[in-house]
Amino acid sequence: MGTDQKNEKMVNVYSRETAPLAVDRKMQPPCEAACPAGIKVQDYISLIAQGRYLEAIAVIRERMPFPSVCGRLCYHPCELECNRGLLDEPVAIMYLKRFAADYEFETHPPLPPPMEITKPERVAIIGAGLSGLTAAQDLVKMGYPVTVFEASPFPGGTLRWLMFPYRLPAALLDWDVQNILALGVELKTDITVGKDLSLEDLKVQGYKAIFIATGADKSRSSSVPSAGIIAEGDLIFGTVWAVHTVGAGHQAAMSIERYLRGEPLAPPNTIALPVVRRDRADLQEKVLGGELRLRQRAEMPLWEPLETTLGFMEMESGFCEEAAVREALRCLNCGAGAQCLEEKCIACLTCVRICPYGAPMITPDGSVAIRLEQCLACGICASECPAKAIALRSYRGEEVIQRIDAALAEASRSGSAPVILGLCCSYGPYAMGEFNEFLGTKLPPNIRVVKIPCVAKIETNHLLKAFELGADGVFVAGCGQEDCPYHKSSLWIERRVEATKKILTEIGLGAERLQIYLLSEPLTPQFVEKIAEITERVKELHPIPGKGRSVAQ
Amino acid sequence: MIIGQQKPLDEIRRSIADYKRVLVLGCGTCVTICFAGGEKEVAILASTLRTADRMDGKERVIMEHTVKRQCEWEFLDEIADRVKEADVVLSLACGIGVQALAERFALLYVVPGLNTSFMGMPQEAGVWVEQCVACGDCILGLTAGICPIARCAKSLLNGPCGGSQGGRCEISPESPCAWQLIYERLSALGMLDRLEEIQPPKDWSRSNTGGPRKIVREEVKT
Numbered sequence: 001m002g003t004d005q006k007n008e009k010m011v012n013v014y015s016r017e018t019a020p021l022a023v024d025r026k027m028q029p030p031c032e033a034a035c036p037a038g039i040k041v042q043d044y045i046s047l048i049a050q051g052r053y054l055e056a057i058a059v060i061r062e063r064m065p066f067p068s069v070c071g072r073l074c075y076h077p078c079e080l081e082c083n084r085g086l087l088d089e090p091v092a093i094m095y096l097k098r099f100a101a102d103y104e105f106e107t108h109p110p111l112p113p114p115m116e117i118t119k120p121e122r123v124a125i126i127g128a129g130l131s132g133l134t135a136a137q138d139l140v141k142m143g144y145p146v147t148v149f150e151a152s153p154f155p156g157g158t159l160r161w162l163m164f165p166y167r168l169p170a171a172l173l174d175w176d177v178q179n180i181l182a183l184g185v186e187l188k189t190d191i192t193v194g195k196d197l198s199l200e201d202l203k204v205q206g207y208k209a210i211f212i213a214t215g216a217d218k219s220r221s222s223s224v225p226s227a228g229i230i231a232e233g234d235l236i237f238g239t240v241w242a243v244h245t246v247g248a249g250h251q252a253a254m255s256i257e258r259y260l261r262g263e264p265l266a267p268p269n270t271i272a273l274p275v276v277r278r279d280r281a282d283l284q285e286k287v288l289g290g291e292l293r294l295r296q297r298a299e300m301p302l303w304e305p306l307e308t309t310l311g312f313m314e315m316e317s318g319f320c321e322e323a324a325v326r327e328a329l330r331c332l333n334c335g336a337g338a339q340c341l342e343e344k345c346i347a348c349l350t351c352v353r354i355c356p357y358g359a360p361m362i363t364p365d366g367s368v369a370i371r372l373e374q375c376l377a378c379g380i381c382a383s384e385c386p387a388k389a390i391a392l393r394s395y396r397g398e399e400v401i402q403r404i405d406a407a408l409a410e411a412s413r414s415g416s417a418p419v420i421l422g423l424c425c426s427y428g429p430y431a432m433g434e435f436n437e438f439l440g441t442k443l444p445p446n447i448r449v450v451k452i453p454c455v456a457k458i459e460t461n462h463l464l465k466a467f468e469l470g471a472d473g474v475f476v477a478g479c480g481q482e483d484c485p486y487h488k489s490s491l492w493i494e495r496r497v498e499a500t501k502k503i504l505t506e507i508g509l510g511a512e513r514l515q516i517y518l519l520s521e522p523l524t525p526q527f528v529e530k531i532a533e534i535t536e537r538v539k540e541l542h543p544i545p546g547k548g549r550s551v552a553q
Numbered sequence: 554m555i556i557g558q559q560k561p562l563d564e565i566r567r568s569i570a571d572y573k574r575v576l577v578l579g580c581g582t583c584v585t586i587c588f589a590g591g592e593k594e595v596a597i598l599a600s601t602l603r604t605a606d607r608m609d610g611k612e613r614v615i616m617e618h619t620v621k622r623q624c625e626w627e628f629l630d631e632i633a634d635r636v637k638e639a640d641v642v643l644s645l646a647c648g649i650g651v652q653a654l655a656e657r658f659a660l661l662y663v664v665p666g667l668n669t670s671f672m673g674m675p676q677e678a679g680v681w682v683e684q685c686v687a688c689g690d691c692i693l694g695l696t697a698g699i700c701p702i703a704r705c706a707k708s709l710l711n712g713p714c715g716g717s718q719g720g721r722c723e724i725s726p727e728s729p730c731a732w733q734l735i736y737e738r739l740s741a742l743g744m745l746d747r748l749e750e751i752q753p754p755k756d757w758s759r760s761n762t763g764g765p766r767k768i769v770r771e772e773v774k775t
Contacts, residue, residue: 353678386586386594388593464597503601544607
């Protein structure tokens with residue numbers, strides 16, 4: 001798979017908006033803790049594993065407005081800290097970031113809309129380099145009117161002048177800059193502050209805070225009364241990695257915010273979340289026990305030599321979609337796992353008994369705690385917990401019913417029958433362009449699909465609800481246990497399907513209306529076969545009497 | 554803990570057949586733990602009933618709610634308004650919860666959705682066994698911590714009966730013979746001589762034969 005060119009069929013089925021998360025973190029994944037720019041690494045890796053690439057890049061851009069740079073030129077401290085490295089090799093985080101950035105660049109979604117200006121204080125930023133533009137992005141998102149002054153004709157700072165196309169294609173840097181400016185940042189090029197304009201002039205023009213972000217090669221005395229002046233890391237420490245420069249930009253934005261709000265300039269003392277540190281021996285034991293599988297890290301494919309030498313192009317071609325999704329699935333989901341909601345937990349110990357990884361434990365005070373160091377976020381405990389007392393960071397069970405309802409409403413509107421709902425895995429082959437293209441263009445209108453991050457998260461109630469809300473047939477489509485990153489996932493969903501079939505038989509609806517398919521690759525042809533199969537089966541059964549949208553409260 | 558089991562769906566449907574507004578009411582304590590009547594079972598049953606109703610062409614409203622414990626007046630008072638909207642409450646609590654509802658809401662019709670099975674514990678995930686019949690006169694100190702009243706099919710005080718085979722009860726071959734268990738445990742404890750003592754007939758006056766039992770503790774009364 002490694003050397004494949006990018007899959008041209010990648011279909012964007014997800015918006016750029018990031019979905020809200022169910023719970024705040026109790027612990028930080030080590031990748032996130034290690035990132036000087038504070039990128040929510042685990043969040044975006046998880047989105048890539050589900051084919052939600054534009055959401056992934058949106059998560060990245062929150063903290064790293066230059067993903068094209070940072071996906072290519074970073075010393076990736078995240079990977080050094082990655083817990084997967086204790087087991088085989090760290091997740092290829094930097095290359096995954098590049099994958100998301102390249103995907104966005106290739107699909108060229110509309111630029112984000114400008115932010116609403118909600119605060120009166122104008123902010124001037126001197127220097128349109130990485131830290132200056134990062135601070136500009138942060139401040140404009142906080143609602144400040146921001147102007148960036150750049151001495152050269154182009155934004156992008158040192159990078160633009162130092163990089164060769166074989167390291168960083170300029171078009172990618174331009175795209176990153178466009179994404180920042182689109183938020184409403186005003187850019188004034190060819191203006192050298194100190195020559196064309198003085199700091200005093202800026203003050204007179206009404207700027208209440210000034211951020212000097214001119215890079216390592218410039219120096220400046222900075223004493224202007226009554227305007228807040230913040231100098232950036234490069235200026236102070238000399239040239240550093242882009243990711244640090246971006247981190248300095250975030251810090252400057254926060255300092256400016258504190259200054260303008262009349263708060264002390266020093267960052268407030270916040271207690272950092274503890275970091276999830278896994279134990280090598282424990283991971284190895286899980287491999288021996290068959291709960292975890294070793295998986296080789298994807299290698300970065302290179303372009304054919306001829307293609308690159310002709311135009312000073314970069315040599316690395318980037319992950320193809322399949323490589324990216326597979327690589328993202330290697331993530332151990334540190335810090336995204338199950339959290340016990342203390343106010344709901346009744347200490348029934350179900351999670352303690354059923355977790356395939358032994359993550360939940362009884363604390364000395366008799367309550368239940370789930371050790372995130374052991375948890376892989378499979379979600380089996382959350383689905384089985386009778387008190388609904390377990391939440392996962394990136395999965396909202398309540399939302400599933402809304403999505404089922406919306407999908408069935410769409411199928412009913414199509415007017416074609418029988419109405420069939422598929423509850424499908426969202427990982428692996430289910431995440432990829434070919435399958436998404438099928439769903440987007442060739443899925444019959446009477447069949448609608450709701451994706452769930454691993455079918456082990458589907459509950460009996462979800463299946464029954466689908467029938468209540470008008471489905472004539474329901475199928476679950478997951479991966480074979482061999483392909484699933486989680487242990488015992490198919491066992492649990494198969495049990496729930498059986499339990500639901502019993503109920504369907506009891507009320508005379510018939511167990512045949514519910515099917516489970518555990519499919520391997522190639523996915524799409526098998527999927528096509530299975531939807532034809534269930535459609536035929538359901539057609540043979542009597543139509544459900546009194547079909548229609550029922551009264552539910 | 555109290556262990557319950559959902560009644561057969563047919564029986565439940567018959568019991569609410571004549572009503573138009575049904576509140577399926579769960580209980581968040583014992584029956585949640587044994588997967589019989591918590592929030593999730595309420596959702597499953599309510600959804601099942603709605604689909605079944607639709608198939609029957611029946612128009613009615615099935616509502617769902619779960620309280621922390623149905624056997625507490627205060628928790629029931631919190632749902633007084635909700636209960637008023639229903640013409641029947643299908644309670645997924647144990648028999649105590651059902652009765653508490655009936656007593657608190659004089660004009661409310663309540664039907665049980667569960668059979669209250671026994672007092673017991675999970676032997677493993679998904680398997681519950683009876684351990685106690687609340688006889689009111691505990692003899693576990695005599696029987697090495699194994700209750701022959703609850704766990705011997707004949708509730709013998711002076712066992713074994715002689716009919717067990719391979720350590721299994723002759724009445725219920727699925728169950729281990731309680732007296733065999735008692736024998737083994739006393740043997741391990743070096744206390745087999747206890748078995749030589751003949752137990753006189755038990756005082757059943759403290760059991761559930763003479764009307765409902767009651768405990769009054771003056772020091773915690775309000």
